[in-house]
Amino acid sequence: MASVVGSAVVAVEELRDGAGPWVLRLGGGGQLESVVLRTGEPGSALSSQFETEAAALVVAAEHGVAAPRLLAADFDGQATGTLAVLSTVVPGHSRIPVRPTAERMRALGVAAASLHAVPLAPGPGLPLRTRPIADMDFAALRRAHAPSQLFEAAELAVSQAADHCGETVLVHGDLWQGNTLWDGDTLTGIVDWDAAGAGHYGVDLGSLRCDAAVFFGQRAAAEVLAGWRQAADRGAPDPHVVAYWDVVASLSTPPDMAGWLPALTGQGRPDLDAQTVTTRRDTFLRSALRQLGE
Numbered sequence: 001m002a003s004v005v006g007s008a009v010v011a012v013e014e015l016r017d018g019a020g021p022w023v024l025r026l027g028g029g030g031q032l033e034s035v036v037l038r039t040g041e042p043g044s045a046l047s048s049q050f051e052t053e054a055a056a057l058v059v060a061a062e063h064g065v066a067a068p069r070l071l072a073a074d075f076d077g078q079a080t081g082t083l084a085v086l087s088t089v090v091p092g093h094s095r096i097p098v099r100p101t102a103e104r105m106r107a108l109g110v111a112a113a114s115l116h117a118v119p120l121a122p123g124p125g126l127p128l129r130t131r132p133i134a135d136m137d138f139a140a141l142r143r144a145h146a147p148s149q150l151f152e153a154a155e156l157a158v159s160q161a162a163d164h165c166g167e168t169v170l171v172h173g174d175l176w177q178g179n180t181l182w183d184g185d186t187l188t189g190i191v192d193w194d195a196a197g198a199g200h201y202g203v204d205l206g207s208l209r210c211d212a213a214v215f216f217g218q219r220a221a222a223e224v225l226a227g228w229r230q231a232a233d234r235g236a237p238d239p240h241v242v243a244y245w246d247v248v249a250s251l252s253t254p255p256d257m258a259g260w261l262p263a264l265t266g267q268g269r270p271d272l273d274a275q276t277v278t279t280r281r282d283t284f285l286r287s288a289l290r291q292l293g294e
Helices: 046-062 102-116 138-144 149-160 202-216 218-231 239-251 257-265 274-293
Strands: 009-016 019-026 034-040 070-074 083-088 169-171 180-183 186-190 197-199
Touching (some): 034 046, 046 070, 046 169, 102 169, 102 180, 102 202, 102 218, 138 149, 138 239, 149 274, 202 239, 202 257, 202 274, 239 274, 257 274
Antiparallel strands (some): 009 019, 019 034, 034 083, 180 186
């Protein structure tokens, strides 16, 4: 990896409370002042995620998507002794404000549309994605939780809905505000591509809308859709299609949002509590079910 960046590492900064990925600060006056390094055990379950991350960054670079640029990858540990992906640093921060502007919410939709302008067939490293965070078994979480009429209705609605898969495009697969970086209300890039693949644009659009609703409420979700419509060269999406993917996104959250609360508050939102975010998610899901049933 040192031969790739051409400079010695002079400082290391962890990005997640003592764990990777790591920002490596470089000396020697090279072209790069810092890089991001992800590491893992070769042959572990992380291998496929790292391969997906690398493949997605290559596609993103080819199409000018605001994302890190891949510098090097070692999937079997032969070169570095560890599973590793090295990429450029995207400037900005991921802190989420208490009161967002409409411009910020629309910028999220615009950024998502930039991905969805990239046609993509499923292939090595970038498999078919039919829901957000595809490697997490949310159905098992629901079975282990107390029965919920709301989630049972959501599962039934998805099973009975018309096929809303359609053409496949580049999707991030875990698109929420914590995976975006900002300079004020300007979105500087999208990070953490290990759940990416080829899928319907609704995989990301529903995920972003659900996330906006959880943090801010229904109006924010509407602004995300407005930004996406503004940038996407598709015309206005069918409301039933939007509702379907909103339901899918809601089913890609835990029944009790308390488990995700540390990740949400860790983005600069200590004002949030489990009841608030769970209630907002449920309100978003009920609205989507009503729209889907009309």
